[in-house]
Amino acid sequence: xxxxxxxxxxxxxxxxxxxxxxxxxxxxxxxxxxxxxxxxxxxxxxxxxxxxxxxxxxxxxxxxxxxxxxxxxxxxxxxxxxxxxxxxxxxxxxxxxxxxxxxxxxxxxxxxxxxxxxxxxxxxxxxxxxxxxxxxxxxxxxxxxxxxxxxxxxxxxxxxxxxxxxxxxxxxxxxxxxxxxxxxxxxxxxxxxxxxxxxxxxxxxxxxxxxxxxxxxxxxxxxxxxxxxxxxxxxxxxxxxxxxxxxxxxxxxxxxxxxxxxxxxxxxxxxxxxxxxxxxxxxxxxxxxxxxxxxxxxxxxxxxxxxxxxxxxxxxxxxxxxxxxxxxxxxxxxxxxxxxxxxxxxxxxxxxxxxxxxxxxxxxxxxxxxxxxxxxxxxxxxxxxxxxxxxxx
Amino acid sequence: xxxxxxxxxxxxxxxxxxxxxxxxxxxxxxxxxxxxxxxxxxxxxxxxxxxxxxxxxxxxxxxxxxxxxxxxxxxxxxxxxxxxxxxxxxxxxxxxxxxxxxxxxxxxxxxxxxxxxxxxxxxxxxxxxxxxxxxxxxxxxxxxxxxxxxxxxxxxxxxxxxxxxxxxxxxxxxxxxxxxxxxxxxxxxxxxxxxxxxxxxxxxxxxxxxxxxxxxxxxxxxxxxxxxxxxxxxxxxxxxxxxxxxxxxxxxxxxxxxxxxxxxxxxxxxxxxxxxxxxxxxxxxxxxxxxxxxxxxxxxxxxxxxxxxxxx
Numbered sequence: 001x002x003x004x005x006x007x008x009x010x011x012x013x014x015x016x017x018x019x020x021x022x023x024x025x026x027x028x029x030x031x032x033x034x035x036x037x038x039x040x041x042x043x044x045x046x047x048x049x050x051x052x053x054x055x056x057x058x059x060x061x062x063x064x065x066x067x068x069x070x071x072x073x074x075x076x077x078x079x080x081x082x083x084x085x086x087x088x089x090x091x092x093x094x095x096x097x098x099x100x101x102x103x104x105x106x107x108x109x110x111x112x113x114x115x116x117x118x119x120x121x122x123x124x125x126x127x128x129x130x131x132x133x134x135x136x137x138x139x140x141x142x143x144x145x146x147x148x149x150x151x152x153x154x155x156x157x158x159x160x161x162x163x164x165x166x167x168x169x170x171x172x173x174x175x176x177x178x179x180x181x182x183x184x185x186x187x188x189x190x191x192x193x194x195x196x197x198x199x200x201x202x203x204x205x206x207x208x209x210x211x212x213x214x215x216x217x218x219x220x221x222x223x224x225x226x227x228x229x230x231x232x233x234x235x236x237x238x239x240x241x242x243x244x245x246x247x248x249x250x251x252x253x254x255x256x257x258x259x260x261x262x263x264x265x266x267x268x269x270x271x272x273x274x275x276x277x278x279x280x281x282x283x284x285x286x287x288x289x290x291x292x293x294x295x296x297x298x299x300x301x302x303x304x305x306x307x308x309x310x311x312x313x314x315x316x317x318x319x320x321x322x323x324x325x326x327x328x329x330x331x332x333x334x335x336x337x338x339x340x341x342x343x344x345x346x347x348x349x350x351x352x353x354x355x356x357x358x359x360x361x362x363x364x365x366x367x368x369x370x371x372x373x374x375x376x377x378x379x380x381x382x383x384x385x386x387x388x389x390x391x392x393x
Numbered sequence: 394x395x396x397x398x399x400x401x402x403x404x405x406x407x408x409x410x411x412x413x414x415x416x417x418x419x420x421x422x423x424x425x426x427x428x429x430x431x432x433x434x435x436x437x438x439x440x441x442x443x444x445x446x447x448x449x450x451x452x453x454x455x456x457x458x459x460x461x462x463x464x465x466x467x468x469x470x471x472x473x474x475x476x477x478x479x480x481x482x483x484x485x486x487x488x489x490x491x492x493x494x495x496x497x498x499x500x501x502x503x504x505x506x507x508x509x510x511x512x513x514x515x516x517x518x519x520x521x522x523x524x525x526x527x528x529x530x531x532x533x534x535x536x537x538x539x540x541x542x543x544x545x546x547x548x549x550x551x552x553x554x555x556x557x558x559x560x561x562x563x564x565x566x567x568x569x570x571x572x573x574x575x576x577x578x579x580x581x582x583x584x585x586x587x588x589x590x591x592x593x594x595x596x597x598x599x600x601x602x603x604x605x606x607x608x609x610x611x612x613x614x615x616x617x618x619x620x621x622x623x624x625x626x627x628x629x630x631x632x633x634x635x636x637x638x639x640x641x642x643x644x645x646x647x648x649x650x651x652x653x654x655x656x657x658x659x660x661x662x663x664x665x666x667x668x669x670x671x672x673x674x675x676x677x678x679x680x681x682x683x684x685x686x687x688x689x690x691x692x693x694x695x696x697x698x699x700x701x702x703x704x705x
Contacts, residue, residue, distance in 0.1 A: 001567060014536055014563045016493040017586040018610060020595070159499055165490065172492040177614035179590065276537040276563070277490065289512045290541030291489040 002027060005193020005280075008316065010309035013192040014276045019172075022179040027194040029099045034201060036098075043094050050123060051079050051086045053205065057213035057371070062340040067360035070369040072222065073343070074210050074238060076376065083346060083376030084206060084234045085116035085187060091202030093120035096183035103182045104128040107171045109136055109164035110300030110380065111143025112346075113187030118152035128152040131171045133163040136300065143380065161294050164304055168278055188231025189308035192279030196308050203237025210371060211241045218369060224249040224359060227373035228351040229269070229322065230301045232308035234375035243319060252311060253355045255302025255348075256324030257295070266297035267324035268307040269315050282309040298327035298384070299347035301376075325351040331388055333357065334378065346376030347384070433520075433555040434527045438582060438605040441481055441529050442640045442662055451657035451699035452480035454642060455692060456533065456667030458501040459484050459518045460510030462678055467505070470674065471522050473685050477692025480699075481529040481557075482522070483644075483665055486515040488535040493562040495617030497668040500675060512538055512547075516554040523555035531584060531605070536561040539572065548575035558582030558605040566598050573602050586610055589629050596636050606640040609633060609661065611647060618648035618668045627659040634660040650698035657704045666695055 001024060005011045013023060033039040047053040055075040064071045076084040089106075096104060104126050108114030114130040121128030130147055134156045137144055144154050160166035175184040189199045214222050225242055227235035229252040242248040255266035265271060268283045275284040277292055285293045285305035295305040314320035325333070330347055333354030338344045345353055349372075356372045359365055378385070386393045445452045455474045460467050474482065487502035487510055494502070519530060532551060539547045539561060551559060558581055564572060566585065576583040582605025587596055590613065600607065611626045612619060626643065633641055643656040644665030653664040673691055677684035697703065 004567075012568050013565060014568055015565065016562055017565050017591060017599075018493075018588045018613060020565050020567075021590040021592070159496060160489070160503070169490055169492050173495065173615045176493070179613065274540075276535075276540055278492070279563070281540075284537075286537070286541065288541075290537040291506065292537075293489075 001193065002031060003193065003197070005197060007196070007310040007313035010282050010312040011193055011196055011280050013279065014281065015192045015279045016176060018176050019179065019192070022175065023192055023194065025099070029095060030194050030198050033095055033098055039094065039098060043091055046090050046094070046123070047087065047205065051090060053079070054209045055079060057210055057217065059217070060341050063336070066340065067357060068366050069360040070218070071356060071360070072214065072369065072371045073374045074206060074371060075374055076206060076234065077343070077345065077349065077374045081112070081116045081119055082379060083112050083116070084203065084237060085113045086120070087205055087237070088187065088199050088202040088233060089113070089116040089120040089185060092183065092185045092198070093117070093124050093126065096185070097124050097126060099183065101181060101183040102127070103178070104185050105131065105171050105174050105182055106185045106187060107131045107164065107167040108187070109133075109167070109303060111136070111140045111147065112301065112376065112380065114147050114152070114154070115143060115150070117185050117187070118147040118150035121152055122150045129155055131155050131157050131167040131174070133161065133167045134158045135162040136164065136167070140300075164300070165292065165294075172278070188233040189236045189310060190231040190278060190280065190282075190306060196280065196310055199233050200236045200240060200310065203233050204240045206234065206237035206373065207239065207241030210238055214371060221245055221248050222371045223365070223368035224251055225371045225373070226251045226253060226352045226356050226359065228253045228255075228302060228348045228375060229307060229311060230255065230266070230304050230348060231306070232311045234373055236308060236310055238371070238373045239314070239320060250314070250320040251355065251359070252320055252322045253351045254322060254324045255297030255299055255330070255351060256326040257297045259326050260324050264296040265324070266295040266302045266304060268295070268305060269311060269322040270324045272307075274312070277306040280309045282312045283307050298330060298388070299351065301346070301348040302351065323355055325354045329354040331385065334385060338378070343374070344378035345374055346378050347381045349373070349375045350378070433523045435523070435555050435557060436527045436529055438481070438529045438557055438640065442606070445480060445662070449701040449705070451653070451661065451704060452642070452663030453478065453653065453696045453699045454481045454483050454531075454663055454665045455479050455670055455695075456483035456485060456644070456665055457670060457674070458487050458498065458505050459515045460487065460505035460508055461501040461671070461674060462504045463508040464510070464514065464518065466681060468518065468521055469681070469685060470688055472525060473689040474692050475526045475528065477689040478696030479528065479692060480663065481531065483531045483533055483667070484519065485533040486512060486538055488538060491535060491562070493615055495615040495668065497618070497671050497675070498616050501671045512542055516550045519554040519556055529557040530555065531558040531560060532556050533560050533562060536564045536568070544571045544575045545578070548579045548581060552579040552581055556581060558584045560584040560586070560608055562586070566602050569602060584608055587633060589613060589625055593632070593636065596633065600637045600639060603639060606642045606662065607633065607637060608665070609641050609643045610645045611643045611656065612645050614646065616645050616668055618672065619646040620648065622647070622652045622655055626656060630656060630659040630661050650694050653695055653698040654703045657699055664699070
């Protein structure tokens with residue numbers, strides 16, 4: 001490895017020896033191509049023409065009036081496939097192509113990252129297989145069908161908890177077996193080095209655009225940037241550009257599930273402890289012995305017992321603050337944005353919206369400007385939300 | 394890490410949600426203080442390899458998961474392995490997310506955890522084995538179990554219960570500083586993996602840190618029985634042999650006595666066999682007598698494959 005892949009004490013390469021050569025190869029390719037003109041030009045082209053960048057920074061007038069703050073929404077929900085995930089899958093997909101890999105594998109929970117990988121596989125003509133827990137396959141049939149329409153094969157994982165965590169385990173096992181031909185396209189800023197650094201690189205575009213846009217509209221930096229945190233890629237993407245601007249508050253919102261004291265939560269940074277999961281040292285949900293426990297959140301994207309190592313670093317250094325929003329509060333955020341702005345957010349992003357309301361209503365924050373990263377749209381969540389609201393559709 | 398503090402911090406975070414395994418605080422408290430009293434006789438890896446060399450045979454090391462399918466049965470299985478001719482033992486502590494393992498070992502992990510296995514009980518398990526055998530015992534774990542207990546405490550417990558060496562499946566040399574230090578401090582061997590894709594350069598780095606034996610991964614993949622042994626395994630063993638005097642033991646994917654003979658002929662000192670034995674456990678959960686008889690029989694067959702008349 002050329003870099004240590006550490007963020008303070010967090011991160012690293014906690015993987016079986018068999019994977020080290022593949023990680024070294026990937027790190028080498030990433031460091032080379034991120035400086036490569038042709039690569040960057042091609043990526044730029046796809047981000048614009050295929051994915052729909054740049055996304056707007058939309059001034060949410062109605063909510064701003066209601067909350068007494070200036071509320072801006074970074075509209076990643078407008079991207080192709082409906083979320084920020086495509087920024088990373090385009091970047092890594094293209095990298096895999098430059099590396100001469102013949103096959104892409106990915107893990108997916110609710111299916112968003114799986115879909116974003118599947119369409120990139122179709123776009124770049126790389127056969128794609130997506131691991132998905134059998135319980136998620138059952139819950140997210142529509143997304144399974146979407147992936148299959150884009151030519152990907154969905155592999156149902158029947159081991160362990162049969163959800164995202166085990167889909168990741170299975171993807172690692174596949175990669176260990178097929179390292180020569182295959183690129184493992186991890187969907188978040190987690191996993192062993194170089195993934196947290198590489199995924200951040202491909203998601204930084206969110207923060208770069210946001211900064212430019214807010215300076216143009218407001219002439220100054222925002223007071224706070226709020227984003228939801230599961231594995232942590234949309235939040236790192238938007239935070240990264242503001243980390244050195246210490247006057248900007250960075251707030252990560254975790255999936256609190258039924259509440260952080262309930263034992264049924266996805267709020268890894270709020271209630272977890274330090275440990276090693278899926279290749280890196282970070283905060284994890286675990287028991288006394290270090291057995292990883294199950295996460296819980298109404299939103300599949302926040303339903304993960306680990307978190308990207310850079311978030312652990314930002315937490316411990318105090319540069320970012322992490323809070324938890326419960327399932328119930330997130331549903332309120334979902335309804336608020338739908339009703340007052342005509343924008344239906346993903347349940348993940350609804351957590352950020354819900355916290356933005358809390359933030360805006362604190363006395364000391366009156367009149368401040370807030371950027372909420374609207375990481376995805378809510379189409380995928382319609383059935384679930386309807387059920388939660390007691391509606392039949 | 395201070396495990397006392399950790400214990401307090403972790404309280405209440407992991408109540409009874411689905412899929413969470415037994416909380417071992419109690420085991421941990423109970424196990425404190427009673428381990429120093431044991432006077433354990435432990436044979437070293439080097440003595441064991443020397444013994445095999447003198448007999449012109451290879452060594453056979455069976456692997457099972459501690460507590461699979463439950464503590465008592467598992468202990469009886471180990472007894473059969475020892476009586477069946479095992480030269481050393483590789484004992485896994487179960488982990489919730491074993492990325493280097495195939496479905497066979499993962500299922501064993503799940504059976505063991507569901508039967509209440511914890512890290513503290515794992516050490517208790519080793520102490521029980523030490524009551525009837527002195528052959529070398531290697532632990533195969535995932536690093537989070539070590540980290541969570543505290544690296545020093547884990548290695549100290551390992552030494553006190555009679556462990557010879559520790560291999561953490563997800564701990565490459567880059568991250569192994571603390572573990573190697575703790576191993577040295579406690580007089581334990583830190584064992585590392587090397588594979589076909591491991592370059593000669595990297596192999597040198599691994600060998601610098603590795604002691605006891607080098608665990609050579611015979612296939613590119615996870616643990617699990619395979620019907621064929623790749624021809625590249627033979628070449629790889631030869632390459633590694635040319636780089637180190639450390640004993641080489643080949644594991645991952647070995648499922649037949651012929652494979653064992655083959656890797657020893659290629660220059661390995663021994664073979665590690667897990668999944669095929671664990672399959673026997675999984676297939677005979679209903680009948681302990683048959684299970685024990687079959688385990689002993691498999692073990693005998695595989696030990697035979699290491700004998701002088703087979704490998705010459």
